[in-house]
Amino acid sequence: MRNHARLLFLPLLSMFACAPTEGPPDGEAQTGEAPQAAVTPLRAKALGRMRNAAKYFHDNVARHGGYAWHHNASNLSERWGDIQLDEEQIMIQSPGTSDVAIAFVEAALADPATPALKTYALDTAMALRHGQVKSGGWRLYADFKPTPTLRACYLNTTANCGCGGCTTTAYDDQVTQNALIAMMRVDQLLGFANADISSASAYARARMETSQYPTHGGFPQGFSAPVAARPALSASYPPSIGTSCGLAQCHANAYTTEYWDDPTLNDNLATAFVEMLYWAQEIYPARAATYQSMRSAFGDFLRRAQMPQPQPAWAQQYDSQMQPRWARSWEAPAIAGQESQDVMWALLRLYQLDPSVPANRDAVATALAYLETVDFANDTLIHRYIELDDTAPSNLGFYTVKAGGYPVRFSSAPPTYQNYAWEVPSQLAALRAEYNRLASDTTVMKRSCQQLRYDTAQAVDAAVNNEKWLTNYSPGGPRSGATPGDYLDTSTFVRNLRTLAEFVTRTTTDCTAWNY
Template identity: 25%
Template sequence: MKRRTFAMSILLPFALAACGGDSEPGPGPGQEVPPEMVPYLDAMKRAATFMSEEVAYKGGYVWSYLPDLSRSWGEMEAKRTMLWVQPPGTPSMGHLYLDAYHATGDELYYKAAEQVALALIEAQHEAGGWNYIYDFAGEESLKDWYDTIGKNGWRLEEFQHYYGNATFDDAGTAVASQLLLRMYLEKKDERFRGPLYKAIGFVTESQYEGGGWPQRFPLMGKGGEPDYTSHITFNDDVAGENIKFLIMCHLALGESQLLGNIERAMDNFVALQQPAPQPAWGLQFTQDGKPAGARTYEPEALTTHTTANNIQQLLNFYNMTGDEKYIARVPEALDWLDKVRLPSELLEIFPDRTHPTYIEIGTDIPLYVHRRGSNVVNGEYYFDKDPAKPIGHYGQARKLDVDAMRARYEELAAMSPEALTAGSPLKITGPAALPRYFSLREVKLEDLYAGATMTTAPVTAEDAQRLVGELNAEGYWSTKITMITNPYKGPGAAEPFVEDTYATTHVGDRNDTSPYDPAKAPATYPAEESPMGISVESFIKNMGVLISYVAPVQ
């Protein structure tokens, strides 16, 4: 699953300058362009024109398409009239276009970014956030999608029910909100100001008194009753993403009143760390601070990857504030992660992994999730303590570098208070510039410090030349589509399916609309090859390489 980490491997040849609407973009049409750069700039324009004029639907994008656009996919199959908000979807494309504008000064890219931002404004929920998807054909068309394709995706339970609200899951709302912030800062266009502040209001109004956030808001569940989506969630780093966005707004807009929301959110990490002898965190928590389950393959348990992420965030908070409350119990959590490592005899089942995902509350014994059946109608998930035949679509073991986390803790703990918080974004007063590029790699908290520069290794001429040569006559990079789906053909059979054919596969029988890689299809499927098509993720990565190559050294 790509989601929020999809395109963070692109390398840049220079320190990435900041932008806050005051910095000038690079050379645009008509300005002096070195002749040797013309082929690369032409390739970028051809690719962007194709995507914005041929592939986009009213400014919106999903994740991948067949060449004739007859079928398209986000995390599931999408109607042509839909956009996908989850990365690498519509907001990710907007960030890329704005980055290309910063690199070249060509208004073509700004217009493409503007088109994306306006599509997101139409898709914005009245509360201020975004759902995973939006359908320009209207509410009834969207509900039809949920009642057919969504309802029959066995492993994608978040799409089996239409809530009608917005979600923080998978960083969709965070990435869309960041794009509106950047678009407003770029030219102070008032069309973007209202939706931006609506998005800020969504983050602040949905925040619980204790500082955490639910997964979805306004609060509602199936049948109108609250369900797991109302729990305080750390899944997909919801709290970390919201903190980062609020810090960006504090910096770029001078909205210092958001510092209170930020502090409450940081304190919530401290408050929800569980007591010894299990000083860890789960994916979700009830309002009284107890770990809670969510989807049926997410049992009530402590989770090692969430614990590792929260340790890193606490170290970030200490780095920004110098307040020792944020690291007071970090050593306990690190020791616990060492304690629950996978035993050597399980490394054959979980190669290149170090820790089980789920740990039973009260015992420190790993829990493993399994499934039986063949589709969402006759199938079910269950968990036990047997590591054999775990589900394949949700990792039951993780690779965590506890030694690196411990070294970072020791390094920060040894620093003087002055050195520790130097340049902290929480201590900056008045509007300050944001990083200039957002799509080329993830913007991290350390990139928001005063005087920070985002640097990476260089892109070679060979890499750039290869991409120019691979751009086809139509204007896109033809790419293998490695996640496809069975077309919807109705609900699956309700008769029990007792074999274990689909126990570890990403997709069940032919009635399952969950995505799968053709190269890893169940044994019951005929052999098939991945179709060639148009990939938003590949477009963003390839454009990132070319941006890196043509942009002037700052």
């Protein structure tokens, strides 16, 4: 109790200890810094870093308004996503161009006195517009060459779309969800006055509306046309085919569709769908009822997708009978630890948005009671895959996959596919805390003022020349084949810029006591 009381007084005491001085401290660059009158040192620094970093990233790092994941600080033409990109190519997939657009929007809202921030957001959204495909959404990359080497059936530039799957909109890896959120938020930032951005948003939303399975409520990994209705089935365990794979139960249903056409939760899609539909409802009131209905239907799907006892969590993907199914050879029918955590965050967000549906929060309680018995390493890790067994589950994870596709418990061999997280951080404690908080407080979850100030100070102090953040990759580069050294990482830029924008905003609202 005494320690807690001391923490409560820290903001007040530190305000006097860190009172503004005349001019910036020694060594503090003044470029872009706000006047000191009526603001405190950290907020002034945060505002200056935000302006400087946004300008540097936009003016020096962007190509056609878009971004890669990693940019070599010594040679900005060396750019990497999950592959090496040339200077005519950008990443849409996170952490890429979509995330930068959202960060610019939040910076512009926090600092309306700097109109350049709106320009940066518009330029980034126009890069996204170039990457929009004719089926409505986006794919992992966009290529600006007259004859693209990363081929896609682009809506605004491609005359001939005879390139196989390049016509498909990708929901996998949250590609289209994040790009559409970015496009919608830029549209709103610009007052719906830019015809190119407004039409791109409208085109994407119209096709997104036909990509949710009618009646069923889920979404596929991608789409190229409106999807057909599916029955609203509840999840069940697939029939066992014995123990030939080395697990307690082996499963291999016959599938009539490709996995990418079936309902998926792969790679944290649940929260991405919820946020996409939330922003659509908020920004376009004329279609709000449609997006509210879609969001409710998706919540219904998530609850039906929860496996029954004794393993009431979620799989990575489901077949037409709503049973966990194989996708790629290392993506097994199993309880999926990472995706289950993401679904629980999505359900808690749905409950926060609409407490009149307590079933969303109740489903999380059931899942937590089970998953809290299977995380490990002092509750810090959870298996990406936990073997299915509807009778006497051993709740064991596996680490690799045999050539034939079957998982192997505790294999000492390296994974068949090594670019994969077989063990992921456990978020169960944070989920339990949010579940408990929502019992009495259904306001949106946000960082504490204390944590926000700490994160802001870190971002301010780490800025090189008050304008950029560098990540060192040595002795190896950020990707196989990349040059070792300092890189401008998009993920770091986005995280820090959004933190600075949040601090600039909240130190005039609910965090004024931390404005020192």
